[in-house]
Amino acid sequence: MRLWGRAYGLGMASPAPVIVKLGGSVITRKREAARIRPKVLRRLAEELCEPGGPPLVVLHGAGSFGHPGAVRWRLASAPPSEGDPHRARGAAIVSAEVRRLHVAVLRELVDAGGRPVSVPVAGSARNHEGRLSQFDPDPFRRWLSAGFTPVSFGDVVLDDRWGTSILSADSIALELASALRAERVLFVSDVPGVLGPAIRGRRPVIPELTSELVRSLQPKVGAPDVTGGIRGKAEAMLAIAEKGTLAGLISGLSDGALSRAVRGEAVYGSWAKAAAH
Numbered sequence: 661m662r663l664w665g666r667a668y669g670l671g672m673a674s675p676a677p678v679i680v681k682l683g684g685s686v687i688t689r690k691r692e693a694a695r696i697r698p699k700v701l702r703r704l705a706e707e708l709c710e711p712g713g714p715p716l717v718v719l720h721g722a723g724s725f726g727h728p729g730a731v732r733w734r735l736a737s738a739p740p741s742e743g744d745p746h747r748a749r750g751a752a753i754v755s756a757e758v759r760r761l762h763v764a765v766l767r768e769l770v771d772a773g774g775r776p777v778s779v780p781v782a783g784s785a786r787n788h789e790g791r792l793s794q795f796d797p798d799p800f801r802r803w804l805s806a807g808f809t810p811v812s813f814g815d816v817v818l819d820d821r822w823g824t825s826i827l828s829a830d831s832i833a834l835e836l837a838s839a840l841r842a843e844r845v846l847f848v849s850d851v852p853g854v855l856g857p858a859i860r861g862r863r864p865v866i867p868e869l870t871s872e873l874v875r876s877l878q879p880k881v882g883a884p885d886v887t888g889g890i891r892g893k894a895e896a897m898l899a900i901a902e903k904g905t906l907a908g909l910i911s912g913l914s915d916g917a918l919s920r921a922v923r924g925e926a927v928y929g930s931w932a933k934a935a936a937h
């Protein structure tokens with residue numbers, strides 16, 4: 661048996677990967693059950709697969725394939741009783757649903773000429789009370805080293821205390837950013853950036869995120885999103901930047917923004933600048 665380990669990790673000569681998270685809000689119709697936005701997904705896949713780009717890790721959210729079920733079976737909070745059979749059944753349904761979306765994402769990346777390979781994290785990642793407590797970045801390293809694009813997604817994972825719970829792809833991005841020493845992390849959304857408080861009736865995009873600005877954002881109430889919405893994402897971006905990687909939130913609805921951001925060009929959106937290390 662061959663022991664894969666750090667020795668087969670990204671060597672000094674390998675270019676640092678760019679991590680792209682396709683938000684569920686942009687690749688699915690978030691308010692309609694399990695509906696893909698086929699044209700948007702196709703264009704984003706084509707932008708990701710343009711020749712000559714850096715090595716990529718692609719993550720995607722669950723959108724309407726995951727959040728409604730996660731809300732219905734309360735998978736993002738403590739179960740009312742241990743070994744609740746409804747929760748287990750709900751977890752199985754949500755797990756199957758997010759895989760339907762995953763296959764669609766893989767297929768678009770293949771059709772666009774890429775070399776995606778599925779790397780689900782549910783086999784090894786664990787949560788503790790809804791927060792990621794165990795994660796193995798090695799499969800991502802190995803597939804990157806072999807010239808592939810690892811593709812993973814927000815999922816249902818085992819939870820030490822709750823049986824199962826939800827792991828957001830934003831948390832996977834945070835783990836991978838430092839484990840792979842990523843060049844940058846791009847969150848692709850249906851909004852042009854993190855929107856600040858209204859000024860004369862309009863909410864401007866915050867170009868540079870700071871902890872004070874993020875603290876001032878309201879947690880969204882009543883939205884069909886179990887993983888923290890835009891405020892949770894902004895917090896993940898700050899944590900990524902704190903560990904030394906540039907993180908941006910850009911629109912996936914504006915043609916060409918993703919391909920330019922992947923190439924390292926300045927793109928309109930919200931950015932959390934990497935802390936010096």
Ligand code: IPE
Binds near residue numbers: 722813828829
């Ligand atoms: C959510 O993942 C996973 C499930 C609800 C099963 P994300 O937090 O990454 O998904 P989006 O981007 O908000 O849809």
